[in-house]
Amino acid sequence: MGPTTPTEPRTGMPPTRREPAPQPPPSSSKAWVWLVVLAVIGGATYYYWPKIQAYYASPAPAATSGKGKGKGGGTVLVVAARAKRGSIGVYDNGLGAVTPIYTVTVKSRVDGQLMNVLFKEGQMVKKGDLLVEIDPRPYQVQLDQATGQQLHDQALLKNAKVDLDRYKTLLNQQAIPEQQYATQEALVSQYEGTIKTDQAAIDSAKLNLTYSHITAPIDGRIGLRLVDPGNIVHASDANGLLVITQMDPISVIFTISEDQLPPVQERVHAGQALSVEAWDRDKRNKLGIGKLDTIDNQIDPTTGTLRLRATFENKAGKLYPSQFVNARLLVEQKSNVVLLPNAAVQRNSQSVYVWLIKPDNTVTVRPIVTGVTEGDNTEILSGVDAGDAVVTVGVDRLLEGSRVNAQVPGEAARGGGRGRGDQASGADQPAAAADKSGDKGTSDGGEHKGRGKGGRTGKGRS
Numbered sequence: 001m002g003p004t005t006p007t008e009p010r011t012g013m014p015p016t017r018r019e020p021a022p023q024p025p026p027s028s029s030k031a032w033v034w035l036v037v038l039a040v041i042g043g044a045t046y047y048y049w050p051k052i053q054a055y056y057a058s059p060a061p062a063a064t065s066g067k068g069k070g071k072g073g074g075t076v077l078v079v080a081a082r083a084k085r086g087s088i089g090v091y092d093n094g095l096g097a098v099t100p101i102y103t104v105t106v107k108s109r110v111d112g113q114l115m116n117v118l119f120k121e122g123q124m125v126k127k128g129d130l131l132v133e134i135d136p137r138p139y140q141v142q143l144d145q146a147t148g149q150q151l152h153d154q155a156l157l158k159n160a161k162v163d164l165d166r167y168k169t170l171l172n173q174q175a176i177p178e179q180q181y182a183t184q185e186a187l188v189s190q191y192e193g194t195i196k197t198d199q200a201a202i203d204s205a206k207l208n209l210t211y212s213h214i215t216a217p218i219d220g221r222i223g224l225r226l227v228d229p230g231n232i233v234h235a236s237d238a239n240g241l242l243v244i245t246q247m248d249p250i251s252v253i254f255t256i257s258e259d260q261l262p263p264v265q266e267r268v269h270a271g272q273a274l275s276v277e278a279w280d281r282d283k284r285n286k287l288g289i290g291k292l293d294t295i296d297n298q299i300d301p302t303t304g305t306l307r308l309r310a311t312f313e314n315k316a317g318k319l320y321p322s323q324f325v326n327a328r329l330l331v332e333q334k335s336n337v338v339l340l341p342n343a344a345v346q347r348n349s350q351s352v353y354v355w356l357i358k359p360d361n362t363v364t365v366r367p368i369v370t371g372v373t374e375g376d377n378t379e380i381l382s383g384v385d386a387g388d389a390v391v392t393v394g395v396d397r398l399l400e401g402s403r404v405n406a407q408v409p410g411e412a413a414r415g416g417g418r419g420r421g422d423q424a425s426g427a428d429q430p431a432a433a434a435d436k437s438g439d440k441g442t443s444d445g446g447e448h449k450g451r452g453k454g455g456r457t458g459k460g461r462s
Contacts, residue, residue: 078394080357080406085386086339088374090332092264094308096254096278098323100247101311102218105240108233109211110134114241121224125216125244132241134233136212143205150198157191164188220246245321248314251293252278254327255305261295263331264308268295276310277328278319287319288312292329334372338380343392345370345378354384355391355398362403363391 108114116133119125167181223243227233233241254276256264267274274292279285290312299306310327312319319325344354345368356366368383384390389406391398398404 094254096327102246107240132214134212139208146201220244275330279326357389
């Protein structure tokens with residue numbers, strides 16, 4: 001029998017053929033996105049690949065071949081400086097405060113009412129200027145009384161002297177006893193003593209009159225007024241009438257470590273006048289230059305420091321009493337030493353070195369020994385001689401033997417010219433601005449020549 005056709009269990013009819021469910025066509029949008037991404041990456045790689053090659057190029061310039069424009073691949077643009085001989089100072093730094101040489105609290109030396117104040121707060125005064133007047137009338141009365149008493153006693157003395165002369169004549173004639181003459185002589189001496197007492201009373205009254213007119217004892221600046229006119233002042237008052245502070249000259253008291261004392265003491269004993277600079281809190285502004293005046297007689301055992309006083313002229317008023325300053329004491333001035341900018345000195349955990357530019361325009365690491373650092377310069381004790389060129393900017397791109405195109409401020413650029421094909425980054429090549437013009441190159445029989453704006457001509461063989 002032939003094959004039988006299966007039937008539906010309930011209807012007995014042949015089963016209906018079921019078609020599979022239709023599937024959505026695959027989307028092509030994701031493929032287009034990936035194609036665009038790959039295209040962007042490829043284009044960026046094609047555009048930046050020459051710059052990447054120039055950045056990581058070896059120190060030796062790449063050879064060029066064929067005709068066309070040459071490339072100076074491998075030349076690093078840097079800024080350099082030359083070591084030079086000069087002078088540098090050795091300073092001891094210390095914290096200090098401006099301290100007036102003289103500060104006077106003016107007080108009344110007599111009792112009385114404060115009548116007139118003849119100054120303004122903050123005024124600059126000279127020694128002898130009238131400042132305050134205290135009621136002088138009581139002391140004028142005392143002067144008049146003392147003067148009248150003196151006149152009275154002078155008349156008594158005059159009469160006593162006349163009687164003494166008369167008694168002397170009678171005594172010579174033995175008309176009076178000698179005791180009477182001696183008594184008269186003692187009376188004359190008594191009146192003479194009284195006259196001196198009267199004169200002292202007169203001088204005291206005159207002195208009180210003088211004290212009732214208070215004058216400036218020193219040159220300086222007056223502070224705020226402490227007593228107002230109309231008040232009764234006494235010589236025994238604890239507070240004064242005003243305070244005068246000398247402003248010019250003025251001093252700075254600062255401290256140095258006890259370890260720094262021996263060289264300072266040696267030069268002071270030799271009679272040298274050591275210079276002292278006063279700078280503000282941030283060490284940005286120099287407030288004045290003075291001379292070391294004196295050294296304290298003992299070291300503070302709690303801090304191990306010693307106090308010194310320097311005197312400054314202060315005509316401009318930049319130094320103000322109790323102002324905080326940074327003092328710099330010039331201990332020694334070194335002359336004819338090799339100096340380099342601080343930017344040229346490189347340091348790591350093992351050594352101190354510089355990138356030295358050799359005559360063939362390649363660089364090498366040169367260990368150095370440094371001395372004093374002051375301002376923007378560092379003293380070089382060994383490793384570099386005067387006239388040597390060292391790299392100051394662009395050291396992060398250098399390797400041992402790298403060829404450089406060095407620009408020394410004030411000198412023509414040092415190193416081979418660049419072709420137009422050179423790629424320079426303004427951030428990593430600080431001297432690029434000095435060599436912006438590309439060298440135009442031509443080739444002739446495998447030899448090409450480029451000429452830059454500066455008139456330099458470089459030749460290379462492919």
